[in-house]
Amino acid sequence: MIELAHVSKRFGNETAVDDMSLHVPKGKFCALVGTSGCGKSTTLRMINRLIEHSEGDIILDGQAIKEYDPVKLRRRIGYVIQHTGLFPHWSVVRNIGLVPRLLKWPAAEVQARVEELMNLLGLSVGEFGHKYPHQLSGGQAQRVGVARALAADPDILLMDEPFGALDPITREKLQDELARLQAKMHKTVVFVTHDMDEALKLADHLVVMRAGRIVQQGSPLALLQHPVDPFVESLLGGLERGLKQASLTRVKDHMTSMGQMLPAQSRIPADFSLRQALSMMLRDHCDRLTVVDQHDVPIGELSLRRIIKEAQLDKGSA
């Protein structure tokens, strides 16, 4: 659990973070979003004391971080940065095993843990273990970066725009993988990004920051439905907001049982997003889709008219 209570950070006369309060429950994924210079990275670095906060309290598992020894504190917090910060003179295996070695794990345990993590992140030990960082692609290097952060099995993971330097396809792949890992491991994650789609996709809790202050926080859906001001709305994509919301909703939540009419030609799996369904409707010039399960067996249908009606009801009730 991470708790920030009225935390401020001043650099001279400059206030980078201003009276920030935030609660990240254990096992939750919190994304800090905002334009550059809004204090989101500073906030992250205050949590592992790369930067000391000026005022307020930061509490980790019930204890103020000021009471921890900074070196020991950092060894129990995973940290991932944009350009990986891998040591270029160390092999992949040695890079990943860094924190366990600092914690003086026996060599055999370090080796076993490194191999476990490489398998978890889809890096073959035989192929990549002895490579050096400059021999890796951007995506592979960031996998190693994530593996290094997870090596000593920390409860808390801090990620500072980890996928910001990757091409869109690799980025999406790593986002999916991170979501998969998080579903399995339930780390307490604080994730900094300026990519709202990334934040919407991954976060349980979304924090929008501007000029060192929190403008709005809440679940992604809550923010999409009720942005507090034009700034948050524009960050959420303005007119695209509808589609972004649709991408957070599964097809199965909107499908109805098969009607009397002939089943529609186009088929969509039930666990696809509503956004993908809308896109398919546009592509296939239809307003109905047949929903199928993973064995391609029809289990219901999705109708455009019904989606819109439900959206109206949502708006009315909220």
Next chain:
Amino acid sequence: MSNSLSAAPSRKQAPLWLWPLLWGALLLISVVAMAAAEPLFRWIEPDARQVIYARADFYVLLGRHLLVVGVAAVVTIVVGVLAGVLVTRQRGRDFLPLVGQLASLGQTFPPVAVLALAVPALGFGTLPIIVALVLYGLLPIVRNTLTGLQGVDSDIKTAAHAMGMTPIQILRQVELPLAAPVILAGVRTSVTINIATAALGATVGASNLGDPIIAGIVNGNMAYVVQGALTIALLALSVDSLFEILQRQLRSRLSS
């Protein structure tokens, strides 16, 4: 086919050891068998009574030369790297410009002048020349240590810090290894320059390969001068080519 492939790397590596071996062999021949080249030197100085410097054996002079340069190099490396490391730490940062200027000053000060000032204080012999060499050789090492350490990517340092490495661990396991090629280049420059500069020691009674040169100038015997200059040049080339190998190995270890 496979033969030609396996032969290729060894053909590539051959020049690596070729130069130190070649220069080293020539140096060895020149210090052991200088007398054999008497006809050549006789041609340079037809009228001199003696054309081969004989007040001391050349290998003895070479040994003393190496000793002086070696001692100076060890002191310079320890002082230079230590200074470079200290002023790049958080607490020493204020001294960074000062150390940079002091090191530059050491090199602008001519070694001859240092000798002239050091002799009254330290007396004749080996000590003043070592002092002069240390002052003269400090700049390349300090400058390259600073460049090397400052050139370490800040992302790498941040990551090291954030993983929970202590400052000493970061210095020893991350910064110094990454700065090593640049520091080594500074050491190479420093040592190579000092091999030549050490010859000045002959003027203050530190006997080394400078002796034949000074004696030759004093007695107007060009053959002596050539003998001293030749051995010093061969020594400098041998040592320099050894550094080349060291640097290449370091570089290949960092980027293989």
